[in-house]
Amino acid sequence: MKIPLNLGGDQGRADKVAHDRALEQVIDRCNKGDWEAKEVLVSTFMALLRTMATKRAADPRLAVRYIDAGKKGLFRAAQKYKPSIGPEKFQVFAVDFIEREMDSVDKRKGFLGRLFGGR
Secondary structure (H helix, E strand, C coil): CCCCCCCCCCHHHHHHHHHHHHHHHHHHHHHCCCHHHHHHHHHHHHHHHHHHHHHHCCCHHHHHHHHHHHHHHHHHHHHHCCCCCCHHHHHHHHHHHHHHHHHHHHHCCHHHHHHHCCC
């Protein structure tokens, strides 16, 4: 694990401010329907989605369903995001939406799942 050292004074802070500003712009573009911005948002949070999905499911096929549901939750969080929350807290804000969508995966087994009782 790399731990960034703040040897350059405010350079780390400037990078953080630039990152936060870029994240806010991506969220705003997502809400306007920009597909490239949605891809950037998903790629930014893919490690979080993957971690949450693998903790819920040992079966890789089910993990993919959790990741897809997590993406939907991420987009919903972007829709509900308000600038007053602050971009630095967006990940914490989004986790609740992601978990709710992932929880709903088990409830939506579909017709065949209900018919045969499987996943």
